[in-house]
Amino acid sequence: MTGRVLMAVALLFLLAFLASPESFAPLFEPFTRNNAPAIYTQTGLMSLTLSHLGLVLLAVIASTLIAVTLAILVTRPAGREFLPLARTVTSVGQTFPPVAVLALAVPVMGFGAGPTLVALFLYGLLPVFENALAGLTGQSPQVQEAARGMGLTPRQRLWQVELPLALPVILTGVRLTAVISLGTATIGSTVAAKTLGEVIIAGLLSSNTAFVLQGGMVVGIIAVLIYEGFQRLEQFAAARIGQG
Amino acid sequence: MAFRISRTGLLFALIGLAGLVLPFVQFKPNRIVPGEGLRLFEALSLPLGWIIGLVLGAVLIAGCLERWPAKLRLTVALLAVIAVTLALGAAATQLTPPDNTLARVSPASGLWLLLLAFTLMLADAQSRITLGLPIRLAMLTGAMVLIAVILGSGALDGVSVMREYAARSDLFAREAVGHLALAFGSLGLALLIGLPLGVAIYESPAMRRPVLGILNILQTIPSLALFGIMIPIFGWIAANIPGAAQAGVAGIGLFPAMVALFLYSLLPVVSNTLTGLTGVNPATREAAAGLGMTRPQILVQVLIPLALPVLLAAIRIVLVQNIGLAVIAGLIGGGGFGTFVFQGLNQTAMDLVLLGALPTIALALVAGIALDLLVEATGGRPKGGQA
Numbered sequence: 001m002t003g004r005v006l007m008a009v010a011l012l013f014l015l016a017f018l019a020s021p022e023s024f025a026p027l028f029e030p031f032t033r034n035n036a037p038a039i040y041t042q043t044g045l046m047s048l049t050l051s052h053l054g055l056v057l058l059a060v061i062a063s064t065l066i067a068v069t070l071a072i073l074v075t076r077p078a079g080r081e082f083l084p085l086a087r088t089v090t091s092v093g094q095t096f097p098p099v100a101v102l103a104l105a106v107p108v109m110g111f112g113a114g115p116t117l118v119a120l121f122l123y124g125l126l127p128v129f130e131n132a133l134a135g136l137t138g139q140s141p142q143v144q145e146a147a148r149g150m151g152l153t154p155r156q157r158l159w160q161v162e163l164p165l166a167l168p169v170i171l172t173g174v175r176l177t178a179v180i181s182l183g184t185a186t187i188g189s190t191v192a193a194k195t196l197g198e199v200i201i202a203g204l205l206s207s208n209t210a211f212v213l214q215g216g217m218v219v220g221i222i223a224v225l226i227y228e229g230f231q232r233l234e235q236f237a238a239a240r241i242g243q244g
Numbered sequence: 245m246a247f248r249i250s251r252t253g254l255l256f257a258l259i260g261l262a263g264l265v266l267p268f269v270q271f272k273p274n275r276i277v278p279g280e281g282l283r284l285f286e287a288l289s290l291p292l293g294w295i296i297g298l299v300l301g302a303v304l305i306a307g308c309l310e311r312w313p314a315k316l317r318l319t320v321a322l323l324a325v326i327a328v329t330l331a332l333g334a335a336a337t338q339l340t341p342p343d344n345t346l347a348r349v350s351p352a353s354g355l356w357l358l359l360l361a362f363t364l365m366l367a368d369a370q371s372r373i374t375l376g377l378p379i380r381l382a383m384l385t386g387a388m389v390l391i392a393v394i395l396g397s398g399a400l401d402g403v404s405v406m407r408e409y410a411a412r413s414d415l416f417a418r419e420a421v422g423h424l425a426l427a428f429g430s431l432g433l434a435l436l437i438g439l440p441l442g443v444a445i446y447e448s449p450a451m452r453r454p455v456l457g458i459l460n461i462l463q464t465i466p467s468l469a470l471f472g473i474m475i476p477i478f479g480w481i482a483a484n485i486p487g488a489a490q491a492g493v494a495g496i497g498l499f500p501a502m503v504a505l506f507l508y509s510l511l512p513v514v515s516n517t518l519t520g521l522t523g524v525n526p527a528t529r530e531a532a533a534g535l536g537m538t539r540p541q542i543l544v545q546v547l548i549p550l551a552l553p554v555l556l557a558a559i560r561i562v563l564v565q566n567i568g569l570a571v572i573a574g575l576i577g578g579g580g581f582g583t584f585v586f587q588g589l590n591q592t593a594m595d596l597v598l599l600g601a602l603p604t605i606a607l608a609l610v611a612g613i614a615l616d617l618l619v620e621a622t623g624g625r626p627k628g629g630q631a
Contacts, residue, residue: 031476081251084371085364092367095612097568100601103585107594108353183466187572190589200472204576209476216469223464 007228014221018046021214028210038210040199049218051113052195055188056181059117063124064174070125071132072158086133094126098184106191116188116195123184124177131173135166168238175230182223186215248310252368256361260304263357264297269335274346275404275593281352287335296331300324300358307365314372321365328358329394336402350404350595377621384613391606404595405602408584420603422498422579426570427607430502431562434509439555441510442517443543452518459511467572470507474500475576501578505569509562516558520551553622560615567608571600 017024021039028038039045073079074086101123105115139162147161189197196219203211267281284300285293303324307317336349375383400406409416445451462470478500482489493499524547532546548555574582584600587593 082255085252085368088367088371089364092609092612095564095608097571097604097608099568099571099582099585100604103571103589103597103601106589106597107350111592179464183468186466186468187575190575190586197468200468201575204472204475209479212469212472212476216465216473219469220465223466224461227460227464 003228007225010221011225014218014225017214017218018049021045024214028214031209031213033207036206036208036210040202040211040214042202043194043198045196045199045214045218048194048196048198049222052182052185052197052219053222055113055117055185055193055195056120056178059120059124059181059185060174060178063121063177064128064170066121067125067128067173068132068170071129071136075133075136076154086129090126090130090133094130096123098123098180099187102184102187102191111192113188113193115191116185116193119188120181120184124181127176127180128170128173131176132166132170135169136162138169139165164237165241168234168241171230171234171237175227175234178226178230179223182219182226186219249308250310250312253308253310253365256365256368257304257308259357259364260361261301263354263359263361264301266354266357267352268354268358269332269339270350270352271339272348272350272404275348275408275595276591279348279350281354282335282339283354284331284335284358287339288331289338292334293331296327300327304361314369317369318366318373321362321369324362325359325366326390326394328355328362330399332403333394333399333401336400336404340402348404348407348595349402350598377617381617384610384617388610405598408593408595408599416584416599419579419581419583419600422573423567423570423581423604423607426498426501426505426573426578426580427563427566427611430505430509430566431559433502433506434513434562435559437506438510438513439517442514443521445514446518446521456511456515456518459514462507463511467504467508467569468575470504471501471572471576471578474504478503496577498573498578501570501573501576501580505566505573508569509566512558512561512565516554516561517551520554521547523554524550553619556615556619556622560612560619563615564608564612567604567611571604574600 025038032038070086074082098119102115102119105119105122109115109118143161143165144157147157152160185193185195186197186200189195189201196215199211199215199218203209203213203215264284266283268284268287270279270281272279284297287293288296303320306312307320332351332355339349340347394400395406401410441455445455475496478493479496482493485493528546528550529542532542537545570578570580571582571585573580574584574586581600581604584596585604586600588596588598588600
């Protein structure tokens with residue numbers, strides 16, 4: 001209960017801050033020196049937040065769709081051949097640092113939102129895929145047997161039994177992806193993507209702590225809200241299949 | 245009997261053949277301007293390029309056939325990876341005019357695709373054979389020695405990344421040490437604080453939710469934000485707490501980066517300590533108590549050894565994560581390979597970016613695989629499946 005209240009307060013604070021950053025200037029003034037501005041005004045915080053979230057949303061949706069499709073394919077009889085390879089690739093791929101993936105996308109894509117989006121997408125595939133695979137392969141044979149006994153076709157089994165059962169685990173993967181993407185997108189501003197990282201980096205370059213704090217604060221609150229939101233979704237999905 | 249087509253082999257062949265068609269290297273008059281792409285056939289002098297290209301193509305097509313012994317495929321794929329790497333070195337040496345220190349030959353998409361195709365083939369072959377721990381350990385060591393030999397032999401010295409390295413080998417050594425210090429230092433700190441904390445919340449269950457909750461939130465904060473926030477905090481401490489500045493605390497440099505990494509590492513260490521300890525059979529604990537062991541003795545002699553695989557798994561997560569995150573320290577003057585990555589991004593010198601990114605990836609891979617092996621050796625299930 002206290003958790004829910006805290007989250008609501010955090011959300012309200014975030015919305016108020018984004019709607020009118022200037023009215024929070026007194027809060028950040030103690031962190032500035034030599035009369036530097038307390039609020040980042042180069043680009044509107046609201047528009048940076050929206051473009052940051054847009055980038056993350058696009059990448060997460062794309063990686064979820066592709067990763068779940070791939071996981072379904074390699075768990076069908078026709079795709080079984082790829083299963084050992086898929087496992088190895090996901091486990092090795094996840095040791096690749098997200099920042100390095102981002103840096104490597106630049107020579108291919110040039111600067112801007114492109115490399116950030118590609119890096120977020122590629123890196124986001126792995127947690128969703130790994131979890132979808134775990135969710136789809138970890139189901140009890142009895143359930144499968146029962147579904148077959150009821151006369152469900154393979155397609156019906158997938159949509160009505162396997163995917164709903166795997167959903168909570170898949171959502172955990174999407175949550176991991178979303179949180180990682182949110183953080184990596186911040187670094188995307190070093191390759192000229194329009195994200196909240198711009199505020200933090202501007203603060204670092206001009207030694208203006210107020211900028212660092214407000215950029216970090218906005219991303220941090222969003223990250224925590226997304227994390228909590230997904231946990232609620234996971235609990236809901238788990239409750240639907242009787243595991244709540 | 246008819247030959248069956250292997251679907252995985254078909255995928256690798258498609259990737260690899262695309263790699264043969266796309267530019268293998270890029271020739272640039274200097275390190276910043278975009279260059280001209282050259283295919284494998286064009287990049288090497290006349291017979292050599294065609295021979296290597298045709299052999300690689302033949303291997304890819306042959307790989308489509310089913311019923312190759314996995315061990316043979318493993319060997320062939322490994323040889324192909326080495327051949328592609330050496331071809332890159334040869335192309336760079338042949339293409340760079342003598343006495344020209346400005347021209348750069350960088351790896352291009354074709355090379356990356358060829359490497360991808362053959363490493364996938366390698367990984368696929370390896371995942372189909374069960375090899376014992378000693379053999380896999382020997383393979384990891386062998387791969388590291390092989391890379392060291394190829395780099396040391398000078399075969400790649402003409403390649404752009406190695407030329408960036410040659411221009412700053414002293415600095416590279418320093419940043420490498422800095423990177424390792426950040427990754428291992430923060431891991432050490434996290435173990436020093438996280439293990440006792442994990443034991444403490446194991447002993448008092450009421451503390452579990454709040455402690456894990458706070459650490460969870462810490463982990464959620466994006467890295468750039470956390471690194472950024474550390475700077476003013478430590479700047480303030482250095483300026484206002486007597487003795488702190490003398491003790492090496494400063495707002496920029498190694499210190500804030502180290503603490504940020506440490507904070508990220510706490511959650512895996514604490515939660516795995518708890519998982520490991522709660523996973524020990526209560527009967528074992530009672531038996532130890534029945535033998536007259538004291539609580540600390542039970543903890544040190546019984547619980548911790550039994551929880552070891554789970555603790556090692558935490559060390560794996562933390563080490564791999566911190567090797568990657570330490571790159572961001574480069575942005576706040578904390579040193580490490582990130583220095584090259586961000587310098588390169590600023591100067592749009594992609595070879596310099598590679599000089600920072602490639603060692604980071606290699607380091608993370610080696611750490612991940614080595615610790616997976618260690619977890620398995622202590623009787624745990626490796627986090628990453630087949631390593």
